[in-house]
Amino acid sequence: MTQRICSFCNQRRETEVEPIVTGPFKVNICLQCVLRYMADFGLGDQADSKEKQQARLIPKAIKTYLDQHIIEQETAKKTLSVAVYNHYKRVMKDGEAVGSVSVDELPKALEDVRLTKGNILMVGPTGVGKTAIAEQIAEFLDVPFIVKDATTLTSAGYVGEDVESIIRSLWEAADRDVEKTERGIVVIDEVDKIARRGGGGGSSQGRDVGGEGVQQGLLKLIESTQVNIQADMGQVMSNKLVQIDTSNILFIFCGAFVGIEQLIQQRMSSGSIGFGANKSQNKSKDKEYNDLIKELSTQDLIKFGLIPEFIGRLAVVVPLESLSKDALKEILWKPKSSLIRQYQRLLNLNNIELEFTDDAMDVIVEDAIKRKAGARGLRSVIEKIMLDIMYVAPDTEEGHKRCVVNAEVAKGQAKADIELLEGA
Ligand SMILES: Nc1ncnc2c1ncn2[C@@H]1O[C@H](COP(=O)(O)OP(=O)(O)OP(=O)(O)O)[C@@H](O)[C@H]1O
Numbered sequence: 001m002t003q004r005i006c007s008f009c010n011q012r013r014e015t016e017v018e019p020i021v022t023g024p025f026k027v028n029i030c031l032q033c034v035l036r037y038m039a040d041f042g043l044g045d046q047a048d049s050k051e052k053q054q055a056r057l058i059p060k061a062i063k064t065y066l067d068q069h070i071i072e073q074e075t076a077k078k079t080l081s082v083a084v085y086n087h088y089k090r091v092m093k094d095g096e097a098v099g100s101v102s103v104d105e106l107p108k109a110l111e112d113v114r115l116t117k118g119n120i121l122m123v124g125p126t127g128v129g130k131t132a133i134a135e136q137i138a139e140f141l142d143v144p145f146i147v148k149d150a151t152t153l154t155s156a157g158y159v160g161e162d163v164e165s166i167i168r169s170l171w172e173a174a175d176r177d178v179e180k181t182e183r184g185i186v187v188i189d190e191v192d193k194i195a196r197r198g199g200g201g202g203s204s205q206g207r208d209v210g211g212e213g214v215q216q217g218l219l220k221l222i223e224s225t226q227v228n229i230q231a232d233m234g235q236v237m238s239n240k241l242v243q244i245d246t247s248n249i250l251f252i253f254c255g256a257f258v259g260i261e262q263l264i265q266q267r268m269s270s271g272s273i274g275f276g277a278n279k280s281q282n283k284s285k286d287k288e289y290n291d292l293i294k295e296l297s298t299q300d301l302i303k304f305g306l307i308p309e310f311i312g313r314l315a316v317v318v319p320l321e322s323l324s325k326d327a328l329k330e331i332l333w334k335p336k337s338s339l340i341r342q343y344q345r346l347l348n349l350n351n352i353e354l355e356f357t358d359d360a361m362d363v364i365v366e367d368a369i370k371r372k373a374g375a376r377g378l379r380s381v382i383e384k385i386m387l388d389i390m391y392v393a394p395d396t397e398e399g400h401k402r403c404v405v406n407a408e409v410a411k412g413q414a415k416a417d418i419e420l421l422e423g424a
């Protein structure tokens, strides 16, 4: 049987996970295009929110949602789905819901068992989806969500002010609703930059001053504390304070921890001769990294410069892999708001159908790999390619048009034509 290709995007072939249906006149359409056109008719959002409302907060539902947005990173998606589920199960009482999802009921006998808080640490190279996963989880749960950079946390000795500013931002993101704030998610990025001085790995790239002090300052916040924030900042006469309890706020820390794979390697090879010997010469660097990062343990993080008390408050450590070529290619078109879809949407407003050929996508991926910034590299490559097209798009002729980006265009060796479609 020949493999059916979607007549709408002209790209997607039928696979087990990508169904295609054939309509009258032998027109094929893939699931992704159905979803896209539903959104164009204003149906997608409704379907989405209904889907969300019906969703129960179970790991499978979270993972299925993440699958629509995040490519690969299977272990991370699964671990986080379970960790988030456990966290909110702990937070919620019977019959309650977070955002638009409700937790499944607890058996009566277990109701009084106290669960400890499970903050999360994600470790992985730059641009592989750490922040994106956290963002999507918050989106799914419909809870307030902020991202703070650990490097901005003062180490001048007074972490208190920063603690207040983190909680204040979350409170603002929750439309100043205290109850919502207390169930939000705070992502603290670049946590490897607050590694202790003298830690191993890449800590020499980090800040020298007081990384340890910042970690100390965060301990109470991430466990449980009451933070007072000033309700009307800027109003001199007002000193109304709002008190926020942080015990149910979920903290997700992210960091690239450059060089940590070497610490893992050292530990593994000193512990077992087998592992060191297993290190094959012809393994690619990425494959080697992916094999090692799976073995990450708290020992390695302590060696890197995180203090034990800090790690002790992170119940779940999730390693993320570096992305393969195939994954990068999928990231280009597959997620709901992929880069290609974003441009397709933009050009749609100028009545232009945008298409990328398969080999153009290969060129983009190759180029992005050279930038060594994971999926982040894709954006800059594609932006460069699209610049000329976006520049002329508004003043093309009236009518339904098509623009095909092929390998030559992607390499910058040719200009993309915007052609009028016949009969349009
Ligand atoms: N696995 C993935 N699936 C889909 N999109 C991804 C994936 N990884 C990264 N992206 C996209 O690439 C961009 C950068 O990813 P993200 O911000 O999550 O990187 P990060 O891992 O947090 O990196 P950094 O350590 O530099 O903060 C985002 O726009 C995201 O949508």
Ligand SMILES: [Mg+2]
Binding pocket: 130, 131, 132, 189, 254
């Ligand atoms: Mg990030």
